[in-house]
Amino acid sequence: MKKDKISSAVIRRLPRYYRHLDELHRKGTVRISSGALAKSMGLTASQIRQDLSCFGGFGQQGYGYNVERLRGEVADILGMNRAYTAVILGAGNLGRALIENFPFQANGFVLVAAFDVDPALVGARLGGVPIYHTRALESYLHEHRVNVGVLTVPGSVAVESARRLANGGVEGIWNFTNIEIPQQEIGKVRVESVHFADSLLTLSYMISEERL
Amino acid sequence: MKKDKISSAVIRRLPRYYRHLDELHRKGTVRISSGALAKSMGLTASQIRQDLSCFGGFGQQGYGYNVERLRGEVADILGMNRAYTAVILGAGNLGRALIENFPFQANGFVLVAAFDVDPALVGARLGGVPIYHTRALESYLHEHRVNVGVLTVPGSVAVESARRLANGGVEGIWNFTNIEIPQQEIGKVRVESVHFADSLLTLSYMISEERL
DNA sequence: TAGATTGTTAATCGATTAACAATC
DNA sequence: TAGATTGTTAATCGATTAACAATC
Numbered sequence: 001m002k003k004d005k006i007s008s009a010v011i012r013r014l015p016r017y018y019r020h021l022d023e024l025h026r027k028g029t030v031r032i033s034s035g036a037l038a039k040s041m042g043l044t045a046s047q048i049r050q051d052l053s054c055f056g057g058f059g060q061q062g063y064g065y066n067v068e069r070l071r072g073e074v075a076d077i078l079g080m081n082r083a084y085t086a087v088i089l090g091a092g093n094l095g096r097a098l099i100e101n102f103p104f105q106a107n108g109f110v111l112v113a114a115f116d117v118d119p120a121l122v123g124a125r126l127g128g129v130p131i132y133h134t135r136a137l138e139s140y141l142h143e144h145r146v147n148v149g150v151l152t153v154p155g156s157v158a159v160e161s162a163r164r165l166a167n168g169g170v171e172g173i174w175n176f177t178n179i180e181i182p183q184q185e186i187g188k189v190r191v192e193s194v195h196f197a198d199s200l201l202t203l204s205y206m207i208s209e210e211r212l
Numbered sequence: 213m214k215k216d217k218i219s220s221a222v223i224r225r226l227p228r229y230y231r232h233l234d235e236l237h238r239k240g241t242v243r244i245s246s247g248a249l250a251k252s253m254g255l256t257a258s259q260i261r262q263d264l265s266c267f268g269g270f271g272q273q274g275y276g277y278n279v280e281r282l283r284g285e286v287a288d289i290l291g292m293n294r295a296y297t298a299v300i301l302g303a304g305n306l307g308r309a310l311i312e313n314f315p316f317q318a319n320g321f322v323l324v325a326a327f328d329v330d331p332a333l334v335g336a337r338l339g340g341v342p343i344y345h346t347r348a349l350e351s352y353l354h355e356h357r358v359n360v361g362v363l364t365v366p367g368s369v370a371v372e373s374a375r376r377l378a379n380g381g382v383e384g385i386w387n388f389t390n391i392e393i394p395q396q397e398i399g400k401v402r403v404e405s406v407h408f409a410d411s412l413l414t415l416s417y418m419i420s421e422e423r424l
Numbered sequence: 425t426a427g428a429t430t431g432t433t434a435a436t437c438g439a440t441t442a443a444c445a446a447t448c
Numbered sequence: 449t450a451g452a453t454t455g456t457t458a459a460t461c462g463a464t465t466a467a468c469a470a471t472c
Contacts, residue, residue: 006421007438007439009438009439009440010439011414011417012410012414014413014414014417015407015409015410015413015414016410018413019390019392019407019409019410033452033453033454034453034454035453044440044441044442045441045453046440046441046442046443047439047440047441049453049454049455049456050439050440050441050455050456052455053454053455053456057454057455059453059454059455060447060448060453060454061446061447061448061452061453061454061455062447062448062451062452062453062454063448063452063453063454064452064453064454065454077417077420078413078416078417078420079416079417079419079420080413080416082416082420084416084419092309092313093305093306093308093309093312093313094305094306094309094313096305096309097304097305097306097308097309098408100305101304101305101306102408102409103409106409107409107412107413107416108413108416109412109416147419148415148416148419171419171422172415172416172418172419173415174411174412174415178231180231188422190415190418190419190422191415192411192412192414192415192418194406194408194411195227195231196310196314196406197227197231197314197315197318197319198224198227198228198231199386199404199406200319200321200386200404201226201227201230201290201292201319201320202223202224202226202227202404203360203384203386203402203404204290204291204292204294204296204319204320204321204360204384205223205226205289205290205291206223206384206402206404207291207296207359207360207383207384207402208290208291208294209218210383210400210402219462219463221462221463221464222463245428245429245430246429246430247429256464256465256466257429257465258464258465258466258467259463259464259465261429261430261431261432262431262432262463262464262465264431265430265431265432269430269431271429271430271431272429272430272471272472273428273429273430273431273470273471273472274427274428274429274430274471274472275428275429275430275472276428276429276430277430
């Protein structure tokens, strides 16, 4: 049965489902049962059936799930087939790492432009993407439909940059700064943050706990 | 009352507590009530008191919590005062971004070395950190106590690299590759992964959902 | 003292797990 | 058909919220 409101616990698992199903598909696996998938992902079969049934009945009794079909369904749910566009603010080391190495395309995104204030970078192209001066952000956003802004700027200009992206009409901000973007600054724009420090400190806790 | 086993939900919130308390401390705030902290973090006062009481009674009735003291307690719990050492495997764009820009020190870590296979990098220093050839990893780990290995290598060598780190005696692996490191490959070594794609797809879901 | 706020116990809510009829 | 496995309902478990006596 399709549910109205999907819990965030389920949503957080969807990308993992996609990753595992994609892996299975690339290995040539045609079908899989909830039990087998559960084992390989470290979940329970019940949980997987519950999760998937939020979106529809993708399986078949006595058979299980068709891997390619299910991968496609999960991709659709995640919005991977909408060719969302993205721009990057900040072409420092981290920005460049994303531009050159992150598979935007494989995740359903098209990276269309990067912005930086460094004159040495402006005008160049990186991984096929043009780098413009940050002051041209507003006019660019005005002329192109951009769904997501990626924040790889210094923390000191994070909030201001987020506000400019929001004013320019983006729908989401992918935040790599260690600053929390106050929701009030950006209206209804959604933010997803990658807090490196939070992640490292979690690991720090885990190895500390080990020693009690 | 101190609890034996801390739930992972609580652990995941600890770094956020630290971040907010540090911010408050830098702004000169001396004391704060659970209610006020809750409001600024978007949690409930109840939840904050419950979370903190897992580790001890850090507050005072009628007063609240001393910000500096509480920040220190949370830092201790997270293991931030143990001067854990870390090495980075892979000095590509992402590795360099971490070496040059991530505040290891401020998070209680000392980055002691980087490893790469590129002859153009080996022998150089980056942000005060020496870069060695990856083949020297084992001898380095044998001679130095290293608590954490940071994985910023290509996915194709992720599992092998993780195994080498584990064999070398690290206690934790901070994984930036899009590969899930099978626990069996690394014994009791703890892994914390930063899955960029999972994060972006979560954002993709959020902006897609918006349109229903 | 009176007011504020904690730590903790109890109540509620939500998420995970178990069970099973439906059915391929 | 018999066996396998789903989708869904019910039971359990865990986490969040509410309430309040203790006390600074």
